[in-house]
Structures are given as C-alpha cells and as structure tokens.
Amino acid sequence: MMEDGPFIHDPEISSLLRDSFIESRLHTDAHTEYSETVIRELQDRYADGNRAQPIYVAIDPLTGRALARLFGADQAGFLPFLKQALAARAQ
Secondary structure, three states, rough: HHEEEEHOOOOOOEEEHHOOOOOOOOOOOOOOOOOOOHHHHHHHHOOOOOOOOOEEEEOOOOOOEEEEEEEEOOHHHHHHHHHHHHHHHHH
C-alpha cells in the first residue's frame, strides 16, 4: 500500500505532500454516498477511462484541470508524479 511506503518514509515526498497538496480520496470499491454514475463521470474525466487501481490524479483546485496522473502502485514513479504536478501548476 502506497500510504505505508513512500508517504511515510521518504522525506522529500512527505514534505511535498504536506506543503503543496491537499489529499482527497474516492474509493470506488466501497459503498459511498456517490452514485455509480458520479463515480464513472469522475473516472472518465480524470482517469482517461483507465480502470487501474489505484489511480493518483493531481487536480488544479482553481480550474479542475488534471495536472498529472499516475496509474497503479508505482512507488518509484510517485515523486516524479508530484514534481510533474507542481511544474504543470506553475505554468
């Protein structure tokens, strides 16, 4: 699980998450107040139709634009994903 790995043990990732990101989660495999339609719309909008699990998407809070995406539990790719999101936000 990603939360038990790089989120806790990598100081660079921890500081980037703490200082530059706000976490939000959508669990598509659990019963929630969201309808199946809303979940599918979010997946289509931000995950490009990809159904890999997990999917990490950094979203610009002002525009709703997806800044970066990471499909699957790629621990080595998580830091580059965060940096890509920050670079896209700066543009």
